[in-house]
Amino acid sequence: MKINRRLFVLGLILALASLVPLAWMFLIVTSKGPPSPREASREPAIPDGPPIPTSHIPTASERLLEGYADPSTPPIEDLKKVQRVVAGYFSVVKDASRFPIGGNADLAAALRGENPNRETYLPEGHPVFSKDGLLIDRWGSPLVVHPEAWTQLELRSAGPDKIAYTSDDLVMKPSGK
Amino acid sequence: MNRRRFLGEASCAAIGSTSVLSTLLNLTMANHAAAQGGFGTQRKTLVCVFLSGGCDTFNLLVPTGAGYSEYAAARSNLAIPQAQLRTLTGTNFGLHPSCSKLAEMFNGTGSFVGKKRVSMLANVGTLIEPIPSKTAYLNGSVALPKALFSHRDQIEQWQTSVPQGMQVLSGWGGRAADIIHSTLNTEQTGGFYMPMNFSVAGNSAFQIGQSEGQFVITGSGALAFTGSTGDSASLQAKQSVIEQTVESPIEQHYSNLFQRTHGRITANSMARGEEFQQHFSSPGTLNGQDVNTVVANAPFPNHWISAQFRAAVKTIAIRQQLKLMRQTMFIDFGGWDHHAELLENHASMLAILDGALYAFQLCLETLGLANDVITFTASDFGRTLRSNGQGTDHAWSGNQIVMGGPVAGGLIRGSFPSLVIEGNDDVGRGGRIFPKLSADQYFCELLRWFGVTAGDMDEVLPNIRNFYDPYSSSNPVGFLA
Numbered sequence: 001m002k003i004n005r006r007l008f009v010l011g012l013i014l015a016l017a018s019l020v021p022l023a024w025m026f027l028i029v030t031s032k033g034p035p036s037p038r039e040a041s042r043e044p045a046i047p048d049g050p051p052i053p054t055s056h057i058p059t060a061s062e063r064l065l066e067g068y069a070d071p072s073t074p075p076i077e078d079l080k081k082v083q084r085v086v087a088g089y090f091s092v093v094k095d096a097s098r099f100p101i102g103g104n105a106d107l108a109a110a111l112r113g114e115n116p117n118r119e120t121y122l123p124e125g126h127p128v129f130s131k132d133g134l135l136i137d138r139w140g141s142p143l144v145v146h147p148e149a150w151t152q153l154e155l156r157s158a159g160p161d162k163i164a165y166t167s168d169d170l171v172m173k174p175s176g177k
Numbered sequence: 178m179n180r181r182r183f184l185g186e187a188s189c190a191a192i193g194s195t196s197v198l199s200t201l202l203n204l205t206m207a208n209h210a211a212a213q214g215g216f217g218t219q220r221k222t223l224v225c226v227f228l229s230g231g232c233d234t235f236n237l238l239v240p241t242g243a244g245y246s247e248y249a250a251a252r253s254n255l256a257i258p259q260a261q262l263r264t265l266t267g268t269n270f271g272l273h274p275s276c277s278k279l280a281e282m283f284n285g286t287g288s289f290v291g292k293k294r295v296s297m298l299a300n301v302g303t304l305i306e307p308i309p310s311k312t313a314y315l316n317g318s319v320a321l322p323k324a325l326f327s328h329r330d331q332i333e334q335w336q337t338s339v340p341q342g343m344q345v346l347s348g349w350g351g352r353a354a355d356i357i358h359s360t361l362n363t364e365q366t367g368g369f370y371m372p373m374n375f376s377v378a379g380n381s382a383f384q385i386g387q388s389e390g391q392f393v394i395t396g397s398g399a400l401a402f403t404g405s406t407g408d409s410a411s412l413q414a415k416q417s418v419i420e421q422t423v424e425s426p427i428e429q430h431y432s433n434l435f436q437r438t439h440g441r442i443t444a445n446s447m448a449r450g451e452e453f454q455q456h457f458s459s460p461g462t463l464n465g466q467d468v469n470t471v472v473a474n475a476p477f478p479n480h481w482i483s484a485q486f487r488a489a490v491k492t493i494a495i496r497q498q499l500k501l502m503r504q505t506m507f508i509d510f511g512g513w514d515h516h517a518e519l520l521e522n523h524a525s526m527l528a529i530l531d532g533a534l535y536a537f538q539l540c541l542e543t544l545g546l547a548n549d550v551i552t553f554t555a556s557d558f559g560r561t562l563r564s565n566g567q568g569t570d571h572a573w574s575g576n577q578i579v580m581g582g583p584v585a586g587g588l589i590r591g592s593f594p595s596l597v598i599e600g601n602d603d604v605g606r607g608g609r610i611f612p613k614l615s616a617d618q619y620f621c622e623l624l625r626w627f628g629v630t631a632g633d634m635d636e637v638l639p640n641i642r643n644f645y646d647p648y649s650s651s652n653p654v655g656f657l658a
Contacts, residue, residue, distance in 0.1 A: 098317075102326025102571040105606050144516065147571065150324030165517035165567070 061085045061111065061121040068128055069138035078138055079155045079172035082128070085111065085121065090151040093117050097150050104134050104145040107153065111135075137170075148174055220549050222493050223627055224506040225350070225383060226534070226578075228556035229332065230513035233523055234575035235562060235610075237276070238297050240593065242269045251562040251596040251608055255519055255569065268589050270297070275527035278535035282580065283587055293586025294538055294547070295578060296656045299593040300602075301619055302559065302574035302612030303331065303340040306643040314604045314611055326571040326609075328514070331557040336383035338617055338638050349620055350374055350505045351386030352637045353629050357503050358389050361628050364500035371449060371499045375492050377485040378509030391507070392449070394492065396484030398457040399450035456495040457488075464545030468494045475540045478532035482510045486533050490540045493550060503628060513556065519568035538580060548582035551623060551657075555616070562608025563598055573604070574612035577619070583626060585658040590614075617641045618653040626657055 058066075064084045067073060086107070090096055095116050101107045108129060111121040122128060128135055134142040137157035144156035144164050152174035159168035236255065239262055240248050249256040262271025263280035272280050278287075285293035305320040313319045322340030324330035334340040338349040351374065358373050365371060374384035374391040384391035393400060460468035472490050477483035485508045496504055510530060515522050534552065541547045559575025574594070591614040594602035604611050617638045629637055634647035645653040 097324035097330075098321070100325040100327065102609070103606065106326070146516070147327035149329035150327045152327075152329070 056123070059121055059123075061088060062123075062126065064088065065122070065126070065128055071138070075138055075157065075159075076170050076172070079143075079157060079170055080176075082135065082143065082155055083153075083172050083176065086153055086155075089115070089121055092119070100150060101145065101147055101153065103147075104142050107145045108133055108135050218502075220496050220502050220504075221627055222496070222504050222506060222546075222550045223350070223623055224489060224493075224508065224537075224550060224552040226530075226552060226554045227332075227335075227378075227381070227383075227507065227509045228513050228530070228554055229328075229509055229511035230515075231328065231331075231557040231560055231571060232513040232554075232575065233515060233519060233560040233569050234556065234577070235559060235596065236519075236523060237273050237527065238299065238576040238589070238593075239271050239273070240269060240596070241271050244269060244593075244596075247596045251598050253564050254566075255564045265297075265587075265589070267587060270589055270593070273524070273527050275524045276531045278531045279578065282535065282538060285586065288539065292542070292547075292582075294582065294584060295580045295586050296584050296588040296590060298577045298579060298614060298619060298654065298656060299589055299591035300574050300610065300612055301577055301591055301614040301616060303334045303338075304612055304615040304617070304644075305341050305640055307615070308611050308613075311601055311604055311611065325573055326558065328557050328571075333382055335555045335557065335616060336381060338620055339640065340616075341640075346382050346385065347387060348381065348383035348385050349624075349637050350384045350507070351382075351389055351391070353386075353624055353627065354384070354389035354505070355386040356633045356636060357628055361502045362500065364502065369500060370445065371452065371501060373501055373504045374507070375489075375504060376507040377488045377492075378507055381507050381509070383507055384505060392453070394453070394457075394488060396488045398488070398491075399454040401450060401454070453499065456498040457491055460491050460494045461498075463494055464543070466543055466545075468544060471540055471543050475536040476532065477536040478529045480529045480533070482508075482529060482533055483536070485509075486537045490537065490544070493541070493546055494544055515560075515568045516565065516570060517567040519564075534578070534580060541581075551579065551581035551583055551626065553580070553619075553623060554578045559610060561606065562596055562603070562610070565607075570607070572609040574610040579656050583657050585656060588656060590654050590656045614654065615640075615644050618644050621645060621647065622652045622654045622657055625652060 065081050068078055068081055089111065093099075093110075093115050096110070099106070099110055099115050101110060112124060112129075112133070113120040115121075124133075130136045130140070130142065135145070136142055137159075139158070139160055139162055141158040141162045141164070144154075144158070146154040146156065148154055154174055155172040156164060157170040158164040159166065159170055161168050235248075236252070236257060239245070239257060239259075241259060241262060241264075245259050249259075257273060259271070261274040263274060263277055264271055264284070265280060266284045272283070279295055281287040282289050282295040283293065283297070285291055303322045305322060308314055308319050308321075314321070320341065322331075322334055323342045333346070336348045336350075337343055337346060354373050362373055372389060372392040374386075374389060376384055376391045376393045377396065379393055380391065462468065468491060472487050475487075475490075477486060489506045489508060492506060493504070496502075510526075510533075512526060513523075537552065538547070541550050554577045556575060556577075557571075559572050560569035561572045563569070576591075594610045594613065596608070596610075597603065598608045599605070602610050602613075617640050621634060621638055621641050621644075624634065624637060631647040634641055641647060
């Protein structure tokens with residue numbers, strides 16, 4: 001009887017403990033509040049993809065990508081934003097090497113949920129994706145995702161001429177430079 | 178005895194017993210090798226030519242005849258016209274148009290009449306275990322190499338041959354040296370020590386072992402501690418000061434075994450560098466030919482990579498003076514990461530590789546070293562079959578070149594894959610071919626020739642038994658005669 005009571009108490013503690021991360025995540029999401037009027041009124045620079053439903057709660061990666069492709073920001077900022085998303089992805093998905101990233105399509109799929117955690121970082125239809133599901137720059141060209149090592153991705157935008165590996169390319173090294 | 182003293186003494190005892198055990202182990206291995214009696218007096222060298230960046234080898238070895246249409250469809254704007262391919266006699270394949278000399282060595286024509294020195298390996302890559310089908314890959318029912326498709330990880334895996342990753346990095350050439358150096362390089366006695374692993378391309382994982390390392394040289398020979406070498410009084414004085422600086426504090430001040438060992442290693446490397454340089458600068462004659470003249474006259478392309486090949490010839494030529502029955506060489510030719518302008522850049526780089534391999538083999542033939550040296554290529558990965566518009570992206574399996582007198586030339590070994598995009602051999606994303614021949618099988622055949630016994634093969638290639646029984650009487654691939 002005494003053992004059963006102890007088991008019950010232990011089970012209760014475990015159940016409560018398992019709810020803590022969920023509660024914490026909920027608090028983080030709700031504490032952010034709705035997007036600012038400026039953010040809400042901003043036209044997406046990339047017309048591809050359907051609009052995200054207003055009831056949608058943005059993920060942390062979506063928040064990192066807020067202002068992506070905003071013409072009022074320098075284009076390199078877009079790559080910095082994607083790089084932050086990538087850093088977040090690799091810090092959370094510890095065994096990401098099981099879903100190796102060899103290029104844009106792999107990274108895009110991983111962020112949409114094809115990863116060991118089965119977690120969605122960016123939803124289908126997010127403006128950073130083209131119609132065929134690739135990560136694109138503000139000019140609509142697919143980003144060149146170049147894995148130097150499995151967690152170290154060089155990002156390249158083809159730039160205004162939309163041709164990769166030309167002089168107007170924008171490049172973000174894994175080091176952040 | 179207090180705890181600290183016990184631990185201290187136990188550590189010393191451990192070091193002492195390790196040394197004794199190593200000696201005993203080496204004696205045992207020597208007896209084992211002598212009992213096998215198969216190594217004789219032949220000196221042997223393995224030369225690794227690493228094509229860093231991921232060479233697009235599906236445009237190096239191309240199917241002809243009925244297979245060409247499949248290739249052309251997959252490669253679209255990157256396809257090489259069939260009429261331009263270099264014929265590989267007796268096969269349904271051709272080489273890239275830039276590889277006329279490799280074709281000559283494959284076919285046994287031109288300067289190599291009657292001497293077929295090149296074979297090709299098809300569809301080889303890093304594997305932990307065989308992949309029976311594309312489905313097995315997709316449903317995750319087989320163990321896969323860690324972090325496929327990335328440069329650094331795949332370079333490391335080709336050089337370690339442990340694609341699941343390692344806690345402490347060591348290369349298969351280094352692990353082979355751990356076993357072979359003390360058992361086969363038995364001419365080194367009386368305190369003479371020269372490492373067996375030479376790199377002309379800086380440090381690489383390939384040649385790092387537990388006890389053996391690599392000796393890094395440049396196209397001009399050994400790296401000098403003083404920054405330059407020479408006999409002038411000032412340089413000798415400089416050298417002397419450096420040596421004293423390194424050696425004297427060790428004996429006088431440091432009781433720590435590891436500090437002392439480190440200092441001795443530093444001093445020894447200086448001595449080894451001098452010893453090596455002396456022979457490298459004056460390699461003398463072989464087979465009645467002056468080594469320096471043969472190297473200078475060889476048709477090496479006008480490219481920086483040729484300096485590495487020239488240094489390799491000379492390092493092999495002085496193996497007797499270095500008292501080496503076995504040695505490995507590491508050459509790195511980088512720049513194959515052709516995401517753009519593949520057709521132009523690939524063609525020019527393959528022409529350089531073609532010319533360098535040809536000149537290197539010519540030197541070995543002239544100096545009477547051809548039967549003692551096997552040169553083999555490796556690369557990060559193969560590339561996607563599908564064009565990204567201007568180039569190709571990171572993939573997995575590829576094709577490799579094996580060259581030398583012991584090679585059963587004129588063969589294409591391995592199983593050439595289907596090149597249909599999204600076909601049975603493509604695991605996705607535009608033509609990523611999965612390997613049917615493992616890098617372990619490839620290396621095992623080289624190591625058997627080199628002198629690693631069946632009993633030691635697991636130590637050098639931990640995954641080999643997933644593909645091949647090292648005690649088998651036949652070679653794992655069959656590219657050696």
